[in-house]
Amino acid sequence: MSTSSANRTIEDILLKPDAIPAMPPKTMVKEALEMMTAGRLGLACVVDRKGCLVGLFTDGDLRRLLLRSQKPLSALFADDIIDHARTEFMSVDRHTSISEALSLLQQREIFDLPVLDSDGKLEGVIHLHPALRALLESDGE
């Protein structure tokens, strides 16, 4: 990794809230999946009225849910997303370096990391692909 990419912070590459599927806790699972699909991101960010992140739901969570659930699919679709979201999750702040964020993504074998401010409000998401692109562009300099 080049020095330039190591010094850059994730602020340059984070996906802003309007570019990620963020939704209230009582969003139906069906609606959440539609938002994830439209947003082309395998991640749903569940936020409260203040914009604080209260849950995460990923493509992987969906796979595990489908393998476990004994409900009819129509009932599962009508559940609130918060009922199936993970409420404990790792996050970073906007001052985290790209290299540090990439290390976390690699160590955890995940694709996305939420970026929160000091109050827990969702500021964006670090997605693996833009982070890698930034890394490759820096290496090409």
Add this chain to the structure above:
Amino acid sequence: MMSKIISVGGGDVATVNIGGAGPLVFLGGPCAIESRDHALEMAGRIGAICKALDIPWIYKSCYDKDCRSSIGSFHGIGIDDGLEILAEVRVTQGVPVVCDFSDAEWAAQTASVVDFIQIPAYLCRQTHVLLAAGETGKPVHLKKGQFMSPWNMKNSVRKIESTGNQQILLTDRGTFFGYNMLVNDYRNFPIMAESGYPVCFDATHSVQLPTSMGNISGGQREFIPALVRAAAGCGINALFMEVHDNPDEALSDANTQLDIRYLENILAQAKATHEVRLSLLSQWGEDNVHVEC
């Protein structure tokens, strides 16, 4: 999870709270308003039974029966005359009243008299009707359509909530099992209760055999007592039954309305079952068999 409590009535009639760990509430009366004298007589007789059993109650009767099977069936006494009679029932009995409406245009006028505004089961998805009910500001009695799953009622609840109205009672009145047949799925109560709103069992419509007799609906009233005990044991906040002094001659739902001579027996058992359930929950805690997903 205990439901929220909705409040019906108040002012010049009794306040009836439905939900939480409160007493079982009875919603009852003749299916249709047949006449002033009949409505007042039935209100007096039902009121006396509920008073003797110490059961909070809400008088139910409707001025328009828009979902009758046949064009030849009694359609109702009409909104103006019907509401005038319901207003008199309120004053003379001091009891809150519930009545449905089938046309969004009727919501405001209906709510100007009744304490509790009801959505007919067949109309439980109709957005205009649901919004009109919510906008009255009165508590809304929302019946699950016979064709609806309990989890899909969330959409109807959201339509009402979009008006700012969060006073809703969700009722199960049976689910279609093929043609001309209803069954009760008792999972519907805890599933609908997940909404946080109180839930109700409509016993008399649950035993209906919809339009099973060509141009009218049949019914199997003999199952009402057993279904009521089962529902009260499962967990409901209110019980709905249409009651008549001469069901065979009733102008609507003649095959399902409960003869008033059985009312005390059934209400007493429902109340006792409800109290036993609350006592068990108090002793053993809320149902706690959870799944991971």
